[in-house]
Amino acid sequence: MKKLGVVALTALMVLGMSSVAMAAAHEGGGGNQLAIALVCIAAALSVGLAALGCGIGIGVVSGNACAGIARNPEISGKITVTMILGIAFAESLTIFGLVISLILLYAHPYGAALGI
Numbered sequence: 440m441k442k443l444g445v446v447a448l449t450a451l452m453v454l455g456m457s458s459v460a461m462a463a464a465h466e467g468g469g470g471n472q473l474a475i476a477l478v479c480i481a482a483a484l485s486v487g488l489a490a491l492g493c494g495i496g497i498g499v500v501s502g503n504a505c506a507g508i509a510r511n512p513e514i515s516g517k518i519t520v521t522m523i524l525g526i527a528f529a530e531s532l533t534i535f536g537l538v539i540s541l542i543l544l545y546a547h548p549y550g551a552a553l554g555i
Contacts, residue, residue, distance in 0.1 A: 449488050482540040488538025496529040 504522035508515045 482543045485536045485539045489533045493529045493533040500525040503535050
């Protein structure tokens with residue numbers, strides 16, 4: 440339950456930063472630099488935290504698979520298939536974080552100021 444709260448808080452923080460950046464972009468004037476900074480921070484957090492969480496998950500899956508194979512080597516094939524599926528599902532969450540980051544960077548109204 441604690442982990443779910445941390446994930447939800449992180450998602451709200453990333454979305455909150457991007458919405459503040461978009462609101463600052465419509466104000467004009469000095470909000471341009473603030474908008475760019477907030478979008479870059481939100482993009483970095485979306486990839487970084489997704490990779491951190493998935494890295495921990497993949498480590499747990501791999502460790503438990505190694506322990507399972509050590510206890511019962513006869514079913515190593517089934518454990519390996521399940522482990523690879525678990526790793527693929529965890530890695531897909533990192534890809535979702537990358538997609539969110541790319542959307543924040545490339546769909547931003549100040550894409551030219553970012554050098555994109």
